[in-house]
Amino acid sequence: MNAITPEQLKARNRGRWTLVALFGLFFGVMALAGVLRFAGWQPAAHRNTGEVFTPAVDARALPPTLANGQPYPWNPDAHVWRILVAPAPGCAAECVTLSQGLDKVWQLFGHRADNVEILWLGTPPAEVQGFPALRVLAPQPNLRAVLPAVDDAAGTPVYVIDPNGFVIMRYAPGFELAGLRKDMATLLKLK
Structure with missing residues (x-):
């Protein structure tokens, strides 16, 4: 050995x-x-800036109507995400500033901007008209009623609705538009 x-x-x-x-x-x-x-x-890069609803709020049974009386179907096959603004009556300067910011965010989506629409629930101020992605909805109390914390005393919240008609996120009044853009850019990558 x-x-x-x-x-x-x-x-x-x-x-x-x-x-x-x-x-x-x-x-x-x-x-x-x-x-x-x-x-x-979670790493900071993976966090949402908006408040995520778990479970999501189901608005599929409440398809909105456009201000001109035409139906606005959710149409999940089109893969269109929606940013919903539901301001209180009488919203003026704050709503104009918010709409201008949302229009800039929409433009920054570039080629994916066709997959995002901005819905305005109720009559917007005159200065808000004319944005390409803006769809003005007729006032609908039943849709407004399902939106969590819609009558926030601090101002106008903004919601994200998925292509199927589920309200999935809420941005509190005074939120940073860059956070909405980041969250939406992540959502737009989903197929």
């Missing part, structure tokens, strides 16, 4: 400890990722 020299024994033990360290590193990272995932942590 060959006797193991101290140098060979040292090399074998070093190789074993390296293997144990690699094993511990790999499974340690996996365990840390599992703990973070189940604790609810």
Whole structure:
């Protein structure tokens, strides 16, 4: 039998400890990722800026009507996302500023802008008319009633509606338009 020299024994033990360290590193990272995932942590780049409704508010049974009396179907096959503004009556300067910001956001979608429409529930101020993506809806109390926290004392909230007619997100009055743009850009990538 060959006797193991101290140098060979040292090399074998070093190789074993390296293997144990690699094993511990790999499974340690996996365990840390599992703990973070189940604790609810998300990287900042993956967080929504709007309030996500879980479960989403089902508005499919309440298809809106355009201000001219024509029906506005949800039409999920068209893959059109909607940004809904439901201001309180008498909203003037705040609504004009909000509409101008929403129009800029819509323009920044570029080639995907055709998949986004801005719905205005009720009669907008005269300055709001004329934006390409704007669809003015007739006042509909039943649709307004299903929108969570629609009568916010702080101002006018904005909602995101998916192509199927589910209200999935809410942006509180005074929200950052860049956050809406980021969230919508992520949603537009969904097929």
